Amino acid sequence: MRKQLLSPFVPFLMFFLYSSTTVAQTPSPAPSGPTNITAILEKAGQFTTLIRLMKSTQEADQINTQLNNSNQGLTVFAPPDNAFTNLKAGTLNSLSDQQKVQLVQFHIIPNFFSMSSFQTVSNPLRTQAGNSADGEFPLNVTTSGNQVNITTGVNTATVANTIFTDGQLVVYQVDQVLLPLDLFGTAAAPAPAPSKPDKDVPAKAPAGSKADASVDSSGATIATVSVSVVLIAAISLKL
Secondary structure: OHHHHHHHHHHHHHHHHHHHHHHHHOOOOOOOOOOOHHHHHHHHOOOHHHHHHHHHOOHHHHHHHHHHHOOOOEEEEEOOHHHHHOOOOOOOOOOOHHHHHHHHHOOEEOOOOOOHHHHHOOOOEOEOOEOHHHOOOOEEEEEEOOEEEEEOOOOEEEEEEEEEEOOOEEEEEEOOOOOOHHHHOOOOOOOOOOOOOOOOOOOOOOOOOHHHHHHHHHHHHHHHHHHHHHHHHHHHHHO
């Protein structure tokens, strides 16, 4: 009798349990709001210097505007604070405001590159800093197995891990600050070595020099003696 009473409720009980399980397995929606590059870096931690540079050069606003107002993808290489600490003292302070903008832009590629796409990428890559096809701010990528290296012509950095990716923006942590050849690769040319002096050649004495004066004086003496001899001979003949 008890089995007969429970049997009509079995299908409803199974439906309730199935619905509860399905709801529990549904992932929670991603938080709403526009993409913010500095918020991503702040959440990751250890990117204080890069964040400060992005804000002072207004590149953070440029990135956020570009991501939220277009479908264009971006790839950002993010060096942590210790990478900036390893730079020579005064490196950042020696840059002008425009050069700091170019340094930040050199870490941004105006395309979305997944880790796997680096295997077949064509070098050099164009960065936000300039057109590499015209020789401006060239950036090259090389791979060895799963390792990705970024070469600037001054130094080579390695991609350490992926900080963030959403299909439009990808942020990779790199172990060094990417130093553009245009800013850090042109050392001052050494001064040319002095040429060997030619062998000493005695210079001719200029006109009116002591040598000329001595010649003139000796010539005058000879002329005076000659005139005296002639006069004496003439007087002797008369006598």
